[in-house]
Amino acid sequence: xxxxxxxxxxxxxxxxxxxxxxxxxxxxxxxxxxxxxxxxxxxxxxxxxxxxxxxxxxxxxxxxxxxxxxxxxxxxxxxxxxxxxxxxxxxxxxxxxxxxxxxxxxxxxxxxxxxxxxxxxxxxxxxxxxxxxxxxxxxxxxxxxxxxxxxxxxxxxxxxxxxxxxxxxxxxxxxxxxxxxxxxxxxxxxxxxxxxxxxxxxxxxxxxxxxxxxxxxxxxxxxxxxxxxxxxxxxxxxxxxxxxxxxxxxxxxxxxxxxxxxxxxxxxxxxxxxxxxxxxxxxxxxxxxxxxxxxxxxxxxxxxxxxxxxxxxxxxxxxxxxxxxxxxxxxxxxxxxxxxxxxxxxxxxxxxxxxxxxxxxxxxxxxxxxxxxxxxxxxxxxxxxxxxxxxxxxxxxxxxxxxxxxxxxxxxxxxxxxxxxxxxxxxxxxxxxxxxxxxxxxxxxxxxxxxxxxxxxxxxxxxxxxxxxxxxxxxxxxxxxxxxxxxxxxxxxxxxxxxxxxxxxxxxxxxxxxxxxxxxxxxxxxxxxxxxxxxxxxxxxxxxxxxxxxxxxxxxxxxxxxxxxxxxxxxxxxxxxxxxxxxxxxxxxxxxx
Ligand SMILES: Cc1cc2nc3c(=O)[nH]c(=O)nc-3n(C[C@H](O)[C@H](O)[C@H](O)COP(=O)(O)OP(=O)(O)OC[C@H]3O[C@@H](n4cnc5c(N)ncnc54)[C@H](O)[C@@H]3O)c2cc1C
Ligand SMILES: NC(=O)c1ccc[n+]([C@@H]2O[C@H](COP(=O)([O-])OP(=O)(O)OC[C@H]3O[C@@H](n4cnc5c(N)ncnc54)[C@H](OP(=O)(O)O)[C@@H]3O)[C@@H](O)[C@H]2O)c1
Ligand SMILES: Cc1cc2nc3c(=O)[nH]c(=O)nc-3n(C[C@H](O)[C@H](O)[C@H](O)COP(=O)(O)O)c2cc1C
Numbered sequence: 001x002x003x004x005x006x007x008x009x010x011x012x013x014x015x016x017x018x019x020x021x022x023x024x025x026x027x028x029x030x031x032x033x034x035x036x037x038x039x040x041x042x043x044x045x046x047x048x049x050x051x052x053x054x055x056x057x058x059x060x061x062x063x064x065x066x067x068x069x070x071x072x073x074x075x076x077x078x079x080x081x082x083x084x085x086x087x088x089x090x091x092x093x094x095x096x097x098x099x100x101x102x103x104x105x106x107x108x109x110x111x112x113x114x115x116x117x118x119x120x121x122x123x124x125x126x127x128x129x130x131x132x133x134x135x136x137x138x139x140x141x142x143x144x145x146x147x148x149x150x151x152x153x154x155x156x157x158x159x160x161x162x163x164x165x166x167x168x169x170x171x172x173x174x175x176x177x178x179x180x181x182x183x184x185x186x187x188x189x190x191x192x193x194x195x196x197x198x199x200x201x202x203x204x205x206x207x208x209x210x211x212x213x214x215x216x217x218x219x220x221x222x223x224x225x226x227x228x229x230x231x232x233x234x235x236x237x238x239x240x241x242x243x244x245x246x247x248x249x250x251x252x253x254x255x256x257x258x259x260x261x262x263x264x265x266x267x268x269x270x271x272x273x274x275x276x277x278x279x280x281x282x283x284x285x286x287x288x289x290x291x292x293x294x295x296x297x298x299x300x301x302x303x304x305x306x307x308x309x310x311x312x313x314x315x316x317x318x319x320x321x322x323x324x325x326x327x328x329x330x331x332x333x334x335x336x337x338x339x340x341x342x343x344x345x346x347x348x349x350x351x352x353x354x355x356x357x358x359x360x361x362x363x364x365x366x367x368x369x370x371x372x373x374x375x376x377x378x379x380x381x382x383x384x385x386x387x388x389x390x391x392x393x394x395x396x397x398x399x400x401x402x403x404x405x406x407x408x409x410x411x412x413x414x415x416x417x418x419x420x421x422x423x424x425x426x427x428x429x430x431x432x433x434x435x436x437x438x439x440x441x442x443x444x445x446x447x448x449x450x451x452x453x454x455x456x457x458x459x460x461x462x463x464x465x466x467x468x469x470x471x472x473x474x475x476x477x478x479x480x481x482x483x484x485x486x487x488x489x490x491x492x493x494x495x496x497x498x499x500x501x502x503x504x505x506x507x508x509x510x511x512x513x514x515x516x517x518x519x520x521x522x523x524x525x526x527x528x529x530x531x532x533x534x535x536x537x538x539x540x541x542x543x544x545x546x547x548x549x550x551x552x553x554x555x556x557x558x559x560x561x562x563x564x565x566x567x568x569x570x571x572x573x574x575x576x577x578x579x580x581x582x583x584x585x586x587x588x589x590x591x592x593x
Contacts, residue, residue: 037168043158060265061437063104066460069186079089094123098106100160110146168189230426230428231426240488244484246401248418248447248492249266253267259433262460272313276312284367289302290367301421312414315352350407385463387463397459398456398491400457442587453546454482461544464544480522482525484513485514521555526564530563
């Protein structure tokens with residue numbers, strides 16, 4: 001029997017009749033071209049591929065990674081995909097687009113990620129172009145424990161439609177466990193674009209811009225298959241009497257094949273505190289031996305699943321809804337009504353699953369339906385605090401241990417206390433490298449840098465300084481560090497002072513907030529040295545910020561704008577333009593959390 005040698009697209013393939021005919025013609029031409037004489041009718045024109053623009057807005061790399069997946073998948077279909085970082089994409093380009101997929105996270109308090117901020121300002125402004133020709137779909141990444149879940153993706157989606165774009169496939173709002181909704185959205189969006197009224201198709205010739213599909217780094221170990229890295233040491237960085245508990249941890253990477261660059265983060269997959277899992281088991285009136293599906297669907301015991309697989313400290317909306325429905329609790333039902341986001345966030349703050357179950361003893365769950373309402377336990381990211389060149393085969397972290405009290409009970413952050421308290425020496429911790437291309441040393445080692453990193457924000461700057469020392473980089477390095485008290489909280493003090501003596505750290509200014517009556521923060525020091533900072537910027541310095549996102553990073557950003565205005569003699573609009581230009585030139589980068 002003669003098998004067809006030429007693949008022919010079936011009638012069910014997601015293309016218009018014309019596209020199918022065209023592609024079938026192309027395949028036919030391609031398969032017989034080698035045998036056909038030059039210039040014969042077989043030397044058919046190349047196929048029309050639909051140009052597809054993929055835009056990503058990403059702070060910590062998830063959307064960027066998924067953008068590459070979109071391009072790879074689109075490339076297998078009748079598309080010619082091109083990926084753009086929103087930070088490098090000008091608004092006027094949008095007017096010329098016909099097919100667009102936007103994937104973006106939300107950051108801060110419902111804000112765009114840093115690389116999307118300037119684009120968003122332009123897009124929402126009055127001079128944004130009409131987009132009557134545009135067919136688009138948006139994939140929003142977020143975390144439903146934030147009150148403004150996927151807010152930026154939602155707003156961008158609305159705005160594209162308002163400007164005249166045609167939404168060919170509904171937006172996906174993906175929670176932290178984005179794999180399944182992302183895959184479903186991608187399938188739907190590509191099919192819709194392929195079948196939507198054929199967007200302008202261009203022949204796929206040598207003059208077509210090449211698809212920019214960076215090859216994803218492949219390695220044996222990844223987020224899905226973390227490397228069991230032995231804990232080499234776990235050292236407390238704060239002195240006796242400190243209110244804080246910050247740890248310097250090191251892990252072995254020998255034989256893992258894992259590599260990282262200064263600026264990358266390490267993903268850690270923690271387990272819950274077994275005591276907390278026991279409390280939840282008791283609240284469910286279970287023994288813990290009941291069979292339930294684990295995170296990967298494989299059968300395990302309830303106890304094991306609660307320790308290893310599911311998030312116990314944050315209350316998922318589905319569980320809250322189920323408790324509200326079963327209990328008939330009017331207050332809870334009110335919180336879940338649309339438009340009461342602020343109240344819901346207040347209720348959830350400092351409240352864990354065990355509190356919710358304890359306050360609704362009439363509600364009962366069988367183990368299986370209970371775990372079906374939980375979110376999978378997520379890995380946590382930590383900015384890497386070492387240079388691989390300075391510590392071959394090792395990776396170091398600087399972790400602030402989260403402990404607080406709420407509703408009269410002591411609470412523990414899952415991962416930070418897993419690392420500080422529950423991993424024995426030399427025991428293996430599941431880790432993976434999370435690339436952060438948005439936080440990189442300048443390519444030219446002679447470029448000066450200014451680093452602002454209070455508290456655990458020091459982590460990537462220890463890596464930067466080690467890296468620059470090891471490679472003998474010529475650029476000057478200026479660090480602003482701060483924490484509560486100099487006597488107990490001057491993290492990595494000896495190392496930093498040694499680097500100052502060696503001349504690697506050209507300048508260090510510190511702000512210890514609680515050593516005097518009035519608080520002093522890193523941005524106060526920045527204001528004191530406004531003129532010098534501005535001079536460094538004028539000489540080409542890059543400016544980096546790492547640490548707390550909710551307060552510090554915002555205040556430092558405001559101080560930067562202010563000092564550019566005062567030292568550079570600029571109006572607020574001019575200094576905003578100056579800072580925006582720094583960002584665009586990748587000379588203002590942030591790693592904030
Ligand atoms: C890119 C990136 C880099 C990071 N780098 C670092 C780093 O270098 N070092 C570092 O220490 N962390 C870093 N983090 C933060 C880290 O990922 C974790 O979020 C942090 O360790 C807390 O995780 P956890 O599991 O211990 O706490 P969780 O169990 O996740 O609990 C934290 C939650 O507890 C709640 N909470 C905390 N304090 C209170 C309070 N007083 N009252 C009520 N509720 C409260 C809040 O809801 C908070 O979100 C980084 C995060 C990102 C995204
Ligand atoms: N949710 C919370 O209430 C809370 C509280 C603390 C930390 N955290 C989180 O815990 C993690 C680790 O914290 P960390 O140890 O890295 O350090 P941190 O808590 O950010 O503190 C480091 C230093 O920054 C100061 N600081 C506080 N507010 C500031 C502001 N607006 N601008 C500049 N500096 C400011 C602190 O001063 P003071 O402490 O004296 O004000 C301290 O001296 C971070 O993710 C942080 O977001 C959360
Ligand atoms: C500091 C911080 C703030 C965040 N704020 C929000 C938010 O307001 N709304 C939301 O839905 N998700 C929020 N997220 C979750 C991110 O959007 C989510 O982790 C996403 O997968 C990140 O994608 P990215 O790596 O492409 O930036 C926040 C995450 C962090 C670390």
